[in-house]
Amino acid sequence: MYLDLVIALNAAVNFFLLWLTGLIIHQKTTLKRLVAGSVLGAVFILVLLLPSGSSLFTWLGKTLLPPVMILVSFRPRLVSQGILLLLVFYFCSIAMGGLVLAFSLWGRYPVDFSRGIYYLPAPSLFCLLFAGIFLYFLVRWLQPLLLEKLNFHLPSVDLQLEISFCGKSKKLSAFLDTGNMLKEPFSGSPVAVAAYPVVEELLPPEVCKVLNSSRKIDWDKLEKALTGINNAARFCLVPYRSLQGEGFLLGFKPENVKLWQKGRNINFKGKIVIGIQQEQFASGTEYEVLLPMEVCRFAGRQEG
Incomplete structure (x- = not known):
């Protein structure tokens, strides 16, 4: 897959995860901020192409990237608000990754095992799309629980x-x-x-x-x-x-x-x-x- 397509796909997934994060805790933002945050996360993939000697920078970037994406996308006013957004973003990312892996295995994609490590092929676009749709409806289904048990949202209409x-x-x-x-x-x-x-x-x-x-x-x-x-x-x-x-x-x-x-x-x-x-x-x-x-x-x- 060409690099520009990889970046575009990564930006689309980032946009979905950031949008879903805002949806879960009803944090308002603008389309421009979401696009800026998702593109910032996608461009980071270029760091992975740097020489192997930059592994420290790569790990530092992986650590700092999610908080920076949250800052750009939502501009939280309080530390507690930023932490909540970051935790929900991590939850969405992990859930999305787990669903993609599950759908890939159910699709009977070949799995290579060598030296104690499983090597999985790149997930198909179908798996990504299906995982995103499933996660969206799962969040919608769980919203009453989030409202009642976690006090994430007082219905803020009117x-x-x-x-x-x-x-x-x-x-x-x-x-x-x-x-x-x-x-x-x-x-x-x-x-x-x-x-x-x-x-x-x-x-x-x-x-x-x-x-x-x-x-x-x-x-x-x-x-x-x-x-x-x-x-x-x-x-x-x-x-x-x-x-x-x-x-x-x-x-x-x-x-x-x-x-x-x-x-x-x-x-x-x-x-x-x-x-x-x-x-x-x-x-x-x-x-x-x-x-x-x-x-x-x-x-x-x-x-x-």
Whole structure:
């Protein structure tokens, strides 16, 4: 098989595995990112053609390649989210490889045994295609189990979070972020993350003035601004750690929070904090606030 065909086939398999990873844990991304991640993984096959003296580099590349593919394809915001994506990607890869091997053996392809090693022929395109289809339907069949036992997903169709603060109320389109495990350190309340522009109208003018002054929060100015407002006690600091570093988000405790879905609502009064992210979410995203996993568990208890 020509090298360009090998790379193309490898890219197609990588794309399927990355797409399936996002499907399992409902991690949104874009087609461009998936293509970039899959092509990056496919091009690595060229490293295998380097001289044998580069075995250390080859093994280093094999170790670093999956995390890099995950970073390029999904851009996880938190370390825990990246680890979850990586583990699911490994699971999909191993399952795909096992299915291809099983279908190859069932197809009675000749197996060569020499010096204690089994030598298998390259799998046919039929085996790859059939294994992919089988794995896809297997994931679809297991989704209820993942939802119930592993809390991978709160059905995120038409989710909206209604936030009431400082006498104002606003509904934001929401998405359950499986990697969001942030908590306010003193109360232990889970934290939903929203970009500053979408919650600006809910905040006191004194706070908005500080947040608008620069891309990074001047905590000294913010402290002075909070001393002049009545509901300063409703603001807090939320520590976070992400792939880009660590720091603090400014958070506030709404008077009331409701989660809406298809006419139904769940009240989270006093049970959730809104963390303010200075920059906007990535362009093309359809959500305005990222919900923590604790929302899924609380919703399950409410409905149970």
